[in-house]
Amino acid sequence: MNESPTLLAVFAHPDDESFRPGGTLALLARRGVRVHLLTATHGEAGSCGDPPLCSVKELPAVREGELRCACAILGIEPPRLLDYCDGHLSETDLDPLIMQICQAMSATRPQVVLTFGPDGLSGHPDHIAIGECALKAFHRVEQVAALYTVAVPQSLATRLGMTQVRAIPDGEIALTVDVSAVWDVKLAAIRCHATQLSSSPLMRAPIERQKLFFGTEYFARYAVRHSENDFLDKLFQGQGR
DSSP states (O other), X not given: OOSOOEEEEEESSTTHHHHTTHHHHHHHHHTTOEEEEEEEEOOTTSOOTTTTSSOTXXXXXXXXXXXXXXXXXXXXXXXXXXXXXXXXXXXXXXXXHHHHHHHHHHHXXXXXXXXXXXXXXXXXXXXXXXXXXXXXXXXXXXXOOEEEEEEOBHHHHHHHTOTTSOOXXXXXXXXXXXXXXXXXXXXXXXXXXXXXXXGOGGGGSOHHHHHHHHSEEEEEEEEESOGGGOHHHHHTTTTOO
C-alpha cells in the first residue's frame, strides 16, 4: 500500500458514526489511520431532547456541534457535512449525492469505505439511501480497495431481543472488533449527541446490556476489489471471522 491508511465513513445523520462503529473508528485513529467522515444531513428531523435542549429551528446547528464534538473525542478528522433533507434522502435525486461521495473519495483517497448495508441496519430509508449511494460511488472510484458495512449478527439481536434491528446471519460477519479498550471514548462520543440520548432505549439500560451491544462492533465486507490494500482486515486480524 503506497499511501497512508485512510478510511472514509459515509453516513446519513450526526450520531451514526458513534452509536455503532465509534469504537472501531477510535481504535483506527489510535493506530495511525486517517479517518474521515462524510455526513449527508444535519439531523434536523431528530429529537431536540427530553427535556428539549434547543428549539426545532436550532436543532441542525446544535447537531452539527454535537457531531464535531464526537469526532474530536474519537480522534478522527472534522466531519464533512452536506445539506440534504433529513428523513427524505431517498426521495431526492441521488446522482448529486453519489458525485459528492466520489469527490470526497478523490479528496481523501481512502483504501476502505464504511457505510450502511442494504438494510440500513434499522431499515431507516436515509440509511438505505446513503448506503446505496456509497456503493455506487465505490464502483466509480477505482482506488478504493474495499467497502464495509456496519452490521449486527442475528445471534446478538436474538440474545438482546432487538426486533427493530435488521440483523444479518452470523456467517456474513466479516469483522468483529472488541472495543473495550476505548469503551469510555465511545460512550463519551455518544454522549456528545445529547439531543438524541433520550431516543435510544439502550442508553437507559443497565451497563451490562449496553456493553453487550456497544462493546463489540461488527462489520460485513460488502464489496472488495484490491484485497491486498484492505488494511481494516489486516489491523484487526484475529478478531474477525
